Amino acid sequence: MHCADQRVERMPKEDLDRLQYRLLKMLVYRLYSFSPFYHARMKEAGVHPDDIRSRDDIRLLPFMYKSDLRDGYPDTIFTAPQDELVRYHVSSGTTGKPTVVGYTKNDIELWTTSLARALTSCGLGRGDVIQVSYGYGLFTGGLGLHYGAERIGATVLPTSVGNTERQIELMQDLHATAIACTPSYLIHLGEAAERMGVSLQKDTLLRSAIIGAEPWSLSMKQRIYETMGIRAYDIYGTSEISGPMFSECFEQKGIHVWSDIALTEIIDPENGEHLPPGESGELVMTILQKEALPMIRYRIGDLTKMMEDTCPCGRTHPRIERISGRVDDMLIIRGINVFPSAVEHAILGIEELSGHFMIEVDRKGPLDEMLIKVEMAPEAFSDKINDLITIKRKIEHILKNALNVGVTVELSEPGSLPRFEGKAKRVIDRRVF
């Protein structure tokens, strides 16, 4: 399979380790000297750049958190002056104050390089028409993918989100071969196309989708393939590390994280200790060459595991598995950890349902109650109340087995639950703690 940068992408692992060590060492010296914020952090932790003698010594360095960016709003922890910045992105601030990320010319270059490798690894390149249906603007998805797609010589169709019918027309008229969007928008697009009498499978050339920015499951990937004939590739990133950066390759055996760009660790979220490859924990990333807003041991809050063996595609860089949940999304229902991603996985496996759902958590007396609203697929509708009650009980049974906690299921009318064009917010927690 074709590589955007064969020499780097297939570099022997020992060379990658050495490269990471060198980049880390330079980064730490630079920050110790020029970042008052990080200088203070290192002093507090009692660590000096001279203490970093191997790649694994990264564990001596203090973590960074989302709150560091919020507290530093808008730009107090930037390490490049404004006149070196070429762009700002601002996160939506759904969980608090917004965070601002600044980019130097080199930062944009690095981000674009990372995405160019990712898109190439999915089999895309010159001759492809990539419809970018991520939001353009303060959100990183649209512009990030746009630059990456142009870099590999593809033709970009910058539709951004919304105006779905027009998107479907343009997709047909301009022969889009790939789309980049959120999973819920792709589903929404598929439904809208159906209403217009357009089959994405038969009436368009769309064969790949670069999907990310919100959690989605393997079953959704299968459903996308079966119903739309589209191979969906998982893409990963957050605005703090630049934006969408890394994706699966054509083999779809995990997300390749380029070692010359990011140093990846998986830790136990409780004690911060390293976990061995293959064990699930919290993802921590250090972006090795970022200039304007360096991120050292940044605790993104996503849960995944790392694989260090060489991918069948020949790329030597480590891979992370699809994100299984968020450290802070986890719901604790009657003492049991429940991940919304597990609910989604179970629901997508049930053929009577459309795949859309909402989770509502309440506290009745001393007990937590979890209500899951699901949408019936129109074909599954039966005129007999008994049949409907049977379906409802079956879903409750499947969810109870999947989550180890009892839930109440509510059948909703097709199309009645909210659709999300940006980040999906499928949990309403009304409990007061």
Next chain:
Amino acid sequence: MQGEYIIKQISVFSENKPGRLAAIAEALEKSNVNIFAFSIAEANSFGVVRALVDKPDIARSVLEKLGFAVQFTDVIAVRMKDEPGGLHEVAQILGDAGINIEYAYAYSGREAAVLILRVSQAGEAIAQINAAGGTLLKESDLG
């Protein structure tokens, strides 16, 4: 011949909350569909609205466009005497023949009362009612 007595009922899935029946009824009104008879069956958070209408195909497409899950269900309609014992007469015929009524609803029209039935074996029910001298309605008899 029995086929002519099978009537297409429209069944609509609805959440059990204020305004849903109004939404269905409004859609039918706007497309000039007349409702001869209807019933609502409910279970906790959801229900099924069942109706006999003059233009079932239009009703179905209008409601589906609004996103409702809609089905046609075969039912039969029996004329009853609109006086004490009318229902007993019809129910007795089916009971004696061992035919189970899955659900039923009725309306009292200008000429007579009509019982709408969803039964386990429609063909057998039609034969038994005809044999006992009952009057079954065709789709064109409604209204």
